Amino acid sequence: MSKTPKYFIVEAGALPEIFLKVAEAKRMLETGEVDTVHLATKRAGISRSAFYKYKDAVRPFNDMLQGRIVTFQILLKDEPGVLSSVLNIFARSGGNILTINQAIPANGCAAVTIGAETSGLEVSMEELLSRALSVEGVVRCEILAG
Structure with missing residues (x-):
């Protein structure tokens, strides 16, 4: 059974640090600053599993x-x-x-x-x-x- 996603707009300072780091890793990949998930997660200071867990759920408001x-x-x-x-x-x-x-x-x-x-x-x-x-x-x- 598929649930309809719910979205919230939350000020960045109220987010857990992992979400901010995932957003940073995504930014590095999108801008070409790095070319692999391994490098992006290493520079952001998170594990690849954390990145993959949250990558589709975290997006900066400006991107939306x-x-x-x-x-x-x-x-x-x-x-x-x-x-x-x-x-x-x-x-x-x-x-x-x-x-x-x-x-x-x-x-x-x-x-x-x-x-x-x-x-x-x-x-x-x-x-x-x-x-x-x-x-x-x-x-x-x-x-x-x-």
């Missing part, structure tokens, strides 16, 4: 979003140029914006929802969020759906 349409929800201060600055961050990072929906500002802030295709991203999803959050006037920036 790569090449997909992702919906971002951003809360912006109602000030000229803030949305434009955020859109420039997406453009410079390689995100292809498909939709923009902005609510009427209330209490000095406006909620903006951006739908973007992420296959052309030249930075990680975390870096894109960090760059958007660094824009003066951005109160919050998070992934709503992906």
Whole structure:
């Protein structure tokens, strides 16, 4: 009997170390830093059996979003140029914006929802969020759906 898998998004710091090491070994293999599982597991400091046990179950969040349409929800201060600055961050990072929906500002802030295709991203999803959050006037920036 096959069970339908359940997925959780968990902050990396809360994961057991083995999952992080498996993800690192997979990264080394995918980037060509190493060419064998033996070398990847040796460098990551795990056994091959641990790697094979978890390799299909551990995947960085960014990998799950790569090449997909992702919906971002951003809360912006109602000030000229803030949305434009955020859109420039997406453009410079390689995100292809498909939709923009902005609510009427209330209490000095406006909620903006951006739908973007992420296959052309030249930075990680975390870096894109960090760059958007660094824009003066951005109160919050998070992934709503992906």
